[in-house]
Amino acid sequence: MGQLSGPTDPTADAHWEHNHPRKGFFTDTSICIGCKACEVACKEWNHNPQDGNLELLGSSYDNTGSLGASTWRHVAFIEQGQERIAEARESGRALVSLGMPRIGPPAPAGSAATDLAGADTTPPDTADFRWLMSSDVCKHCTHAGCLDVCPTGALFRTEFGTVVVQDDVCNGCGTCVAGCPFGVIERRSNGTVKVATSREEQHAKHPSVPNEGIAQKCTLCYDRLVADETPACAKACPTTSIKFGDHDDMVDTARERVATLHAQGMTEARLYGANEHDGVGGTGSVFLLLDEPEVYGLPPDPRVPTADLPQMYKRAGMAVAGMAAAAALVFLGGRA
Amino acid sequence: MTLSEFDNFRPAEPARRRRQGGKPGMRRRRDNGDGSREMPMVPEPEFTSYYGRPVVKPAPWGDDVAIYLFLGGVAAGSALLGLGGQLTGRPVLRRNARLGALAAVSAGAVALVKDLGRPERFLHMLRTFKVTSPMSVGSWILSAFSAGAGVSAVAEIDRLSGNRLPLGPLRKVLQAVEGPAGVEAAVFAGPLAAYTAVLLGDTATPTWNAAHEELPFVFVSSACLASAGLAMVTTPVRETGPAQKLAVLGVIGDVVAMKVMERRMDPVAAEPLHQGKAGAMLKWSERLALAGGLGTLLGGRNRVAAAASGLALLTASALTRFGVFEAGLASAKDPRYTIEPQKNRLAARRAAGVTGDAITTGS
Numbered sequence: 075m076g077q078l079s080g081p082t083d084p085t086a087d088a089h090w091e092h093n094h095p096r097k098g099f100f101t102d103t104s105i106c107i108g109c110k111a112c113e114v115a116c117k118e119w120n121h122n123p124q125d126g127n128l129e130l131l132g133s134s135y136d137n138t139g140s141l142g143a144s145t146w147r148h149v150a151f152i153e154q155g156q157e158r159i160a161e162a163r164e165s166g167r168a169l170v171s172l173g174m175p176r177i178g179p180p181a182p183a184g185s186a187a188t189d190l191a192g193a194d195t196t197p198p199d200t201a202d203f204r205w206l207m208s209s210d211v212c213k214h215c216t217h218a219g220c221l222d223v224c225p226t227g228a229l230f231r232t233e234f235g236t237v238v239v240q241d242d243v244c245n246g247c248g249t250c251v252a253g254c255p256f257g258v259i260e261r262r263s264n265g266t267v268k269v270a271t272s273r274e275e276q277h278a279k280h281p282s283v284p285n286e287g288i289a290q291k292c293t294l295c296y297d298r299l300v301a302d303e304t305p306a307c308a309k310a311c312p313t314t315s316i317k318f319g320d321h322d323d324m325v326d327t328a329r330e331r332v333a334t335l336h337a338q339g340m341t342e343a344r345l346y347g348a349n350e351h352d353g354v355g356g357t358g359s360v361f362l363l364l365d366e367p368e369v370y371g372l373p374p375d376p377r378v379p380t381a382d383l384p385q386m387y388k389r390a391g392m393a394v395a396g397m398a399a400a401a402a403l404v405f406l407g408g409r410a
Numbered sequence: 411m412t413l414s415e416f417d418n419f420r421p422a423e424p425a426r427r428r429r430q431g432g433k434p435g436m437r438r439r440r441d442n443g444d445g446s447r448e449m450p451m452v453p454e455p456e457f458t459s460y461y462g463r464p465v466v467k468p469a470p471w472g473d474d475v476a477i478y479l480f481l482g483g484v485a486a487g488s489a490l491l492g493l494g495g496q497l498t499g500r501p502v503l504r505r506n507a508r509l510g511a512l513a514a515v516s517a518g519a520v521a522l523v524k525d526l527g528r529p530e531r532f533l534h535m536l537r538t539f540k541v542t543s544p545m546s547v548g549s550w551i552l553s554a555f556s557a558g559a560g561v562s563a564v565a566e567i568d569r570l571s572g573n574r575l576p577l578g579p580l581r582k583v584l585q586a587v588e589g590p591a592g593v594e595a596a597v598f599a600g601p602l603a604a605y606t607a608v609l610l611g612d613t614a615t616p617t618w619n620a621a622h623e624e625l626p627f628v629f630v631s632s633a634c635l636a637s638a639g640l641a642m643v644t645t646p647v648r649e650t651g652p653a654q655k656l657a658v659l660g661v662i663g664d665v666v667a668m669k670v671m672e673r674r675m676d677p678v679a680a681e682p683l684h685q686g687k688a689g690a691m692l693k694w695s696e697r698l699a700l701a702g703g704l705g706t707l708l709g710g711r712n713r714v715a716a717a718a719s720g721l722a723l724l725t726a727s728a729l730t731r732f733g734v735f736e737a738g739l740a741s742a743k744d745p746r747y748t749i750e751p752q753k754n755r756l757a758a759r760r761a762a763g764v765t766g767d768a769i770t771t772g773s
Contacts, residue, residue, distance in 0.1 A: 224543055244528070247535070252742070253612070255466060260467055261527050287527030332773060345771050352769040368458050371465060371745075375756040379611070379619055390607060393626035396630060397486075400656060404652040
């Protein structure tokens with residue numbers, strides 16, 4: 075059993091004897107244009123079937139809904155007015171002034187992140203409306219809740235530090251679904267999709283759904299990684315909003331980018347998942363967000379449930395002892 | 411404001427829902443009710459979320475799993491009663507408890523397999539042993555328990571049928587291992603009753619996770635009162651003295667543990683335990699448990715009263731399991747139960763000067 079919480083190297087923790095660097099994404103939402111090329115590329119490469127009915131969800135341009143068994147990239151669209159932009163700018167500024175300890179190497183010289191008080195923080199363009207777009211994906215956590223609770227060993231840690239489901243091992247127990255603090259992994263339903271009645275005839279025959287009844291999620295294109303290729307979504311991203319590379323480089327890139335944005339007065343910029351002291355030991359997929367995480371549908375303070383498992387076992391042990399004692403007590407007084 | 415004459419025909423806009431006790435600082439997205447834009451299809455919640463969609467996903471578990479939570483408890487307690495009957499010379503209690511344990515654990519295991527996405531792969535549960543996975547640990551506990559419960563129950567069936575089971579020379583072996591098998595089942599009984607609480611606690615489902623400290627105590631108490639209830643239904647009162655005492659202890663434990671749990675949990679995450687279907691089930695479970703406990707104390711000497719009390723206790727336990735199960739699923743489906751407790755604990759840590767462990771960082 076490896077470490078349950080705190081900073082660690084997940085591949086070493088999983089007893090891989092090699093020195094593949096940990097791979098990860100850096101999703102810079104400040105340059106996402108919401109084209110959904112990542113969603114399409116992911117679906118095509120991974121042969122993921124249609125997810126639910128084709129319908130308009132009434133949530134800006136997001137008609138995908140959320141990450142799920144057959145949706146491994148999901149582009150969120152949020153429309154905001156002036157008031158909300160000002161609030162986001164304030165909450166971002168508050169994060170900087172919290173005086174959080176820096177982790178890793180200091181920022182390169184010239185970065186204005188260290189002291190924002192003196193910087194010119196006039197917003198570059200005081201827009202009265204903004205459209206946030208963010209491509210969400212599996213976080214490939216350092217301490218992955220799904221991986222920890224998987225009873226069959228179907229979920230495993232790859233040599234790249236990512237978390238992948240083995241389709242032929244998973245028996246669809248669904249524990250991982252509840253174990254994920256980000257709501258990413260999902261059990262694929264039988265995939266029978268009802269198509270709008272007018273098109274019923276054209277779409278009557280759907281291709282059979284692979285891997286039905288088992289848990290599915292982003293593999294960080296494990297099949298492409300072993301061939302030294304870039305994952306499909308990052309490859310397809312036209313603005314380099316999705317960057318792929320060694321996890322350490324990604325975190326450094328993210329830190330530089332947020333410092334640059336802060337220097338430009340965009341104090342609403344913040345990183346999500348770059349702190350290895352957080353509840354999941356840092357994520358493999360790092361994000362740069364322009365508002366609080368819950369606005370994007372991300373949990374504000376996720377914690378891998380397994381971190382508390384020793385305590386839970388202890389409490390369960392006490393309960394078992396209590397039950398045994400109660401049973402012994404009631405039979406005291408000898409034979410009937 | 412009227413933009414066109416047809417706007418007069420629009421229905422009146424519903425009054426905005428305002429939750430009581432909304433904390434200051436909870437923000438909403440901008441109010442767009444002036445008609446200048448399309449009204450959002452999803453009603454805006456009081457806290458910020460992504461179109462009111464859930465953050466975590468509920469476990470894809472149906473009622474089968476709740477049934478198993480109940481039956482596993484019944485089986486566990488019955489194995490303990492069976493061992494007690496075996497050691498203190500109560501043959502009817504021993505026989506009924508052993509048969510009850512096997513019936514409950516078999517039905518429970520079937521329910522579990524049925525709930526899998528790929529039931530034909532149920533044996534994959536035993537392809538590894540993982541301490542970090544309560545489901546894996548539980549599968550091994552369930553297997554070990556079933557072995558002992560099975561052997562001791564088959565011995566009872568053989569005796570009931572007047573040694574007519576086609577066992578041949580194995581009958582002697584069966585009679586020799588029957589006692590040790592009863593002991594073995596009883597050893598795994600406690601873990602069988604308690605591990606399901608760890609299984610629920612070790613999830614990101616807000617209400618289950620918030621309950622992880624006390625849930626094991628609720629579940630073992632519920633197992634005690636349910637199995638005692640079953641014994642009181644099946645067995646004449648002259649042999650159910652210990653079962654009745656266990657029932658009373660179980661009721662006390664269940665009610666107290668539930669109250670302590672609700673008080674120590676995050677208040678927001680505890681809300682689903684009091685609302686809707688889950689709230690109603692848990693309320694009735696407490697009432698029935700108290701009624702069953704009182705009935706046991708007052709009418710335990712009367713066969714009919716004891717059986718009625720036993721039935722009340724069994725129902726109470728089933729309602730407890732279903733209530734906790736449903737409350738957890740409900741908490742996962744509403745983003746509020748994920749976001750608010752997390753925001754509150756983050757703010758509390760920041761107020762206490764801990765700033766290094768947030769997932770959101772300014773640099």
